[in-house]
Amino acid sequence: MAYSNNFKVNLIVRVLLIFCTCILLVDLFYTDSYTLTKVLVSCLLAYEIYVLIKYLDKTNKELAGFLNSIKYDDFTHTYTTKKTGTSMDGLYEQFNNVIKKFREIRAEKEAQHNYLRTIVQHVGIGIITFDKSGEIQIINSTAKSLLGVDLIKNVKQLKSVSEELVNSLMELKTGGRDLMKIEKKGEEVQLAIYAIELMRRDEEFKLISIQNIKSELEEKEMDAWQNLIRVLTHEIMNSVTPISSLAATIETELESQINAEDFKIENISKEDLTDFHMALHTIHKRSDGLIKFVSDFRNLTRIPIPQLEDVLICDLVRPILNLLRFDLEQNDINVNLDINPDQLMIRVDKEQVEQVLINLLKNAIQAMGENEELEKTKEISICAAVENDERVTVKIKDNGTGIDEEALKKVFIPFFTTKKSGSGIGLSLSKQIMRKHNGNISVHSIVNEGTEFTLTFPR
Template identity: 30%
Template sequence: MLSKNFYFQTIGRVIFIAATALLFAFLMVGNNYVYAILMLIVLVFQAYYLIRYVNETNRKIAYFFDAIKNEDFTLRFPEKLSVKSLEELNHSLNMLNEMIQRIHLKNQTQERFYQEILKQADIGILAINDKGHILFANPRLELMLNYTPLNHIKQLSQIDENLYLLFSELRPFERRVFPLTNEREKIDLAIKSSSFNLDGQELLLVVIQDIHQELDEKETESWTRLIRVLTHEIMNSITPITSISDSILKYHEKGGTLAKSDSEYQKRMETTIKGLEVIKDQGANLMGFVQSYRSFLNVPVPDKKIVRAIELLEKVKLLVGQNQEFSNTSIELDLEIQDLELFIDEKQITQVLINLCKNALQSLSNRKNSYIKLMAGTNSEGQKYIEVKDNGPGIPPELINEIFVPFFTTKNSGTGVGLSLSKQILRMHGGGLKVISKPNIETSFLLIF
């Protein structure tokens, strides 16, 4: 309606100017100079009012947009005017101003709401641009790090040089754990990163949580399990040694003194030799157990290189498939991304995959239509993974939390180091090893990088 009124008003004024101009020309041709001069004056006034009318509309619109740009919503235009079209223009501008004001207030309310959530959150949150500038850091983070204000990641070097190096190398969708000792206490920071785009600028969003208490509880629980396993293994080895040693001593003593040679001497010597052989075997078992413990503690730092996932899995399939004992089990490859590349220590990850495949093969030894699937891809969080899946009997629910405990095993032979060592290797790669088991359906071990 407003645009139509403006259009008709402008067209009408232009028509009147054109008519006046034609009349002026007609009077000039007829040598009626007096009337011609009067028409010229009328023509000038008509042009003046047309320009004024258009400029007044443009000025109001310009004032309106300047006010909006400066977030000034107090601007009001009078709505009672003699010119109907200008009255409607003012009314429309006032309504638009009120609508924009409501939207602005709503956005401010939402922003205050989200800001309050970020302030009250029990985790640290910060946003970093590609130059290392910290665009946002909530109060919890500053309290956690005992440093304020945070404007650039270089300031983290004043807290801990290694913390600054971690942030300078941090990439989207990474997870890190960093132990930090500040002026008040020792804390363990779980650091998780992601990325998002804001106004065409790629930003790194980092979430930091203090998990010191949770780690303490887990550490206590792990030590309890470990001590229980160590006690069981050592007692199993030492009990026969002490028992047989005592028996041998009794064979050669009578009444507290060393027995003399008699007719049973040969028999006692044979018994002694057998006892010593048992002691030797138990001692060797105990040494092997300690050696396994040492290998678990001395995992070398990964020598990471870029490796194509397809080549790695084909190599593992070839190595595992050479075992004729398990020839009835098929080994399948399934890659979500054919050209997927991993930044890993190939030797260590190959060792982990072979260990997982051998465990799977042993569980499938008496199963028909058995298979192992080696899969690789990227999950919803952007993390690369390798999955080892089999359709074996699975892991009982009561054992699912025990299988990664060092030296825990359900096999008659073996040290129980394999899975715990594999998990340690994945942790040193900055990832993790997870298991999902559905008894008598399938079991999956997930290597996350």
């Protein structure tokens, strides 16, 4: 405000002086004498106009210099005030205040930038950001360590590490993920890669996070082997133990009969023959069970590669409901079907996904059919929808008795079952089929409220 007032006063005084000089000069021109005075007053007027122009030009130059400093982010210059109370002192003081504010903003911005950069550099996950051409803006120390590189400016330089890795980084879209094996200094590294696409000032760039999950995979693999060995041991021992016991009993009995001095085949009683027959029948039955178990196990490991085609979800679900109509009616189960939109489509192997849906619906029917004490109306709801424009989910929910927490952890383990007549391979097979489709199957259950299975398919 002080600068503005001083500037106005200076400008008004100078204009008034020029105005007065002009009046004086006009008055002199109406007289025939005072020639020298006329010349001097004319020179004075010219000088006053020159000083006014110089005054305005100086202000404009200072303002242009200040704006150029802002334009080029140069806040090192400081304007010196003479403390005389002139208008220029006021202008310089305002300039210095603005420059000081810009310095504070820049310092705060740099501090924030350094703070975030320090976090990014020290976080335990590898982070890379790059633009469409692959030019890298940020790569933290963890990413460099995981990939075994030091100086790198473009993602394409990672071809020396793995060409497959470069292709994956360039092609992954928002929400995409990939598992990649690379070799670093003779050691195999298992990487989990996640991508997200972002915009910054109309410029597209991609943020990639990388984790070494080798130890986690090895731990999960060990747990899986232990669970599998436990199941195999249990199933095989259940069959082999009675076979071995009965075979030993028959051997002992026959040996005692054969070694008898008066042994004759006709001396073997009908009761003994009946026992032998029952024992052999049991051995035969348990052997068949063992063969079926091995066959089921083999089926789990021989799921063919999906033959993908575009399929309407309604065309998948309705024929299955028609197939299971007798079981549904026999158990008084209502089915609610909700597909949104009606023509929702997924790209899958139709036969394999039909098998998954049949497994889940049969489980729901059996779970509610076995519970005679269930008082509420038995219902199965099937809901299909698009989530976040990224994936399609199919949810199959029943209102049965649910699954207890301990059993819930094991439902996808091969041969684990809570049903008396169950084989324990349905859910494990379903999980493998969904993995083959780059999808997922998950379960949520509350005891006495019901169970919900969710199938997730990529779009």
